[in-house]
Amino acid sequence: MKLYVIKIGGNVIDNSENLHKFLKDFAALKGLKILVHGGGKMATQISSSLGIEAKLVDGRRITDIETLRVVTMVYAGLINKNMVAQLQRYHNNAIGLTGADGNFIRAKKRPVKTIDYGFVGDLDGQSVQPESISKLLDASFTPVFCALTHDGDGQMLNTNADTIASALAVSLAEMYETTLIYCFEKKGVLQDIDDEDSLITEINPERYEQLKLEKIVSEGMLPKLDNAFDAIKSGVKEVIIGRADELHLLNTKSTFGTILKSN
Amino acid sequence: MKLYVIKIGGNVIDNSENLHKFLKDFAALKGLKILVHGGGKMATQISSSLGIEAKLVDGRRITDIETLRVVTMVYAGLINKNMVAQLQRYHNNAIGLTGADGNFIRAKKRPVKTIDYGFVGDLDGQSVQPESISKLLDASFTPVFCALTHDGDGQMLNTNADTIASALAVSLAEMYETTLIYCFEKKGVLQDIDDEDSLITEINPERYEQLKLEKIVSEGMLPKLDNAFDAIKSGVKEVIIGRADELHLLNTKSTFGTILKSN
Numbered sequence: 001m002k003l004y005v006i007k008i009g010g011n012v013i014d015n016s017e018n019l020h021k022f023l024k025d026f027a028a029l030k031g032l033k034i035l036v037h038g039g040g041k042m043a044t045q046i047s048s049s050l051g052i053e054a055k056l057v058d059g060r061r062i063t064d065i066e067t068l069r070v071v072t073m074v075y076a077g078l079i080n081k082n083m084v085a086q087l088q089r090y091h092n093n094a095i096g097l098t099g100a101d102g103n104f105i106r107a108k109k110r111p112v113k114t115i116d117y118g119f120v121g122d123l124d125g126q127s128v129q130p131e132s133i134s135k136l137l138d139a140s141f142t143p144v145f146c147a148l149t150h151d152g153d154g155q156m157l158n159t160n161a162d163t164i165a166s167a168l169a170v171s172l173a174e175m176y177e178t179t180l181i182y183c184f185e186k187k188g189v190l191q192d193i194d195d196e197d198s199l200i201t202e203i204n205p206e207r208y209e210q211l212k213l214e215k216i217v218s219e220g221m222l223p224k225l226d227n228a229f230d231a232i233k234s235g236v237k238e239v240i241i242g243r244a245d246e247l248h249l250l251n252t253k254s255t256f257g258t259i260l261k262s263n
Numbered sequence: 264m265k266l267y268v269i270k271i272g273g274n275v276i277d278n279s280e281n282l283h284k285f286l287k288d289f290a291a292l293k294g295l296k297i298l299v300h301g302g303g304k305m306a307t308q309i310s311s312s313l314g315i316e317a318k319l320v321d322g323r324r325i326t327d328i329e330t331l332r333v334v335t336m337v338y339a340g341l342i343n344k345n346m347v348a349q350l351q352r353y354h355n356n357a358i359g360l361t362g363a364d365g366n367f368i369r370a371k372k373r374p375v376k377t378i379d380y381g382f383v384g385d386l387d388g389q390s391v392q393p394e395s396i397s398k399l400l401d402a403s404f405t406p407v408f409c410a411l412t413h414d415g416d417g418q419m420l421n422t423n424a425d426t427i428a429s430a431l432a433v434s435l436a437e438m439y440e441t442t443l444i445y446c447f448e449k450k451g452v453l454q455d456i457d458d459e460d461s462l463i464t465e466i467n468p469e470r471y472e473q474l475k476l477e478k479i480v481s482e483g484m485l486p487k488l489d490n491a492f493d494a495i496k497s498g499v500k501e502v503i504i505g506r507a508d509e510l511h512l513l514n515t516k517s518t519f520g521t522i523l524k525s526n
Contacts, residue, residue: 049312049314050312051312069341072340072341072345073309073336073337073340073341075340076339076340076344076359077337077340078332078335078336078340080340081335081339081361081364082419084363084364084413085418086417088366089415089416089417093366093395094365095360095364096360096361096364098347098359100344100348100357100359101344101347101357101358101359102356103351103356132356135402139402141398150351152351154348154351155348156345
């Protein structure tokens with residue numbers, strides 16, 4: 001059976017008009033699906049209203065205990081539950097989750113090397129419980145994950161939403177024909193970063209090596225694409241990178257943006 | 264099959280030692296179970312840190328849009344997810360929920376008569392979807408509900424936790440042999456409110472009428488007991504009112520506190 005794992009980030013969440021359009025399109029998308037969302041700017045705004053300063057060490061963001069409290073409130077409470085209520089309005093039977101719920105995603109607190117990142121969780125091949133998640137899918141629920149996991153010992157952990165989406169897709173690829181979709185602000189991978197009409201519609205590993213040699217892939221896209229091809233190597237059928245407002249195209253032509261495939 | 268619906272309030276939530284003991288006992292409780300929790304003082308504290316003043320009209324608390332945002336963060340995020348993480352630690356496969364998740368509890372925004380209570384939801388006999396909730400129970404998940412519902416049209420609503428617990432118990436009584444448990448600060452219904460040794464261990468409707476005539480039931484207990492007997496009339500097998508730290512007694516002697524029964 002087909003399964004979509006779809007990740008949206010701050011650019012969708014921070015604009016309520018974009019978010020509503022996206023949730024309506026997501027609800028209308030046929031087939032099994034999982035949504036993963038990041039946090040957007042709201043956590044930063046609420047932290048600052050609460051007088052909690054962003055902690056940075058060597059330019060890297062640190063999740064101290066105060067910040068963890070705020071992201072638990074904002075990601076798992078405010079953002080997640082309002083999304084769920086909207087999806088219900090559009091007749092999609094969503095359930096809002098963190099990795100702690102159902103023990104679906106268990107992480108390890110990032111070990112302290114040169115930087116102590118605080119309450120940040122890293123995932124490995126054993127983190128996701130696909131059989132447990134499939135019980136929700138089988139019962140016609142749509143899991144909506146925010147960017148939080150737990151350590152199994154009572155501690156919530158802040159975890160990158162891209163990483164969660166990719167770990168879910170790889171793990172569930174054992175049971176479903178899985179497409180991982182990263183929604184971002186551009187149409188997809190562009191030949192010319194300033195020209196939205198220069199979309200590359202399809203990339204396989206061979207073409208990717210070429211694009212890297214020709215320096216067509218921008219620095220910022222490299223880690224995204226490396227991760228995408230790692231997911232494909234680990235069993236994910238395809239990865240799509242494209243704009244959230246083109247997601248609806250999946251219902252008619254079964255793809256949009258740039259599609260990454262193993263061949 | 265037996266099902267416990269257990270409600271805890273602020274007196275348990277606000278004391279982290281009490282809360283931990285309770286969650287450990289709840290995790291160890293044998294059989295199917297659902298937890299419903301109120302908010303405690305944390306929402307008030309965070310509101311006040313955010314500069315949001317409590318709105319009161321004629322002494323009644325109003326849930327304006329700002330307050331709704333805070334309770335969505337605090338109830339569904341901070342309190343609910345930390346409880347879930349603790350329950351997972353004690354090997355109870357909890358899933359943290361609002362009524363919006365899975366469309367489990369749909370409420371109606373309270374109509375404005377003399378007072379506009381704001382974003383407050385009232386429940387009726389059609390609010391709870393027992394078949395949907397039983398899918399989670401069948402899959403060995405433990406639902407943990409906070410005091411929030413939705414209107415089905417995208418709006419979250421603040422809803423009394425006692426009412427949610429009672430509506431869940433009544434509705435699930437169609438499918439399970441349901442015991443509703445209200446944990447509160449006293450040992451149960453007391454003959455003498457100042458004497459914890461004067462516990463009345465069992466009350467049936469006849470005895471209840473007597474107790475009311477003799478003015479033994481205190482003013483504060485009346486609505487609780489009226490609601491409890493309503494639940495019993497609607498199919499709930501029994502209602503227990505007792506202390507959270509005596510919940511563990513259920514595993515050995517199958518009751519504690521005051522037990523209310525139909526006969």
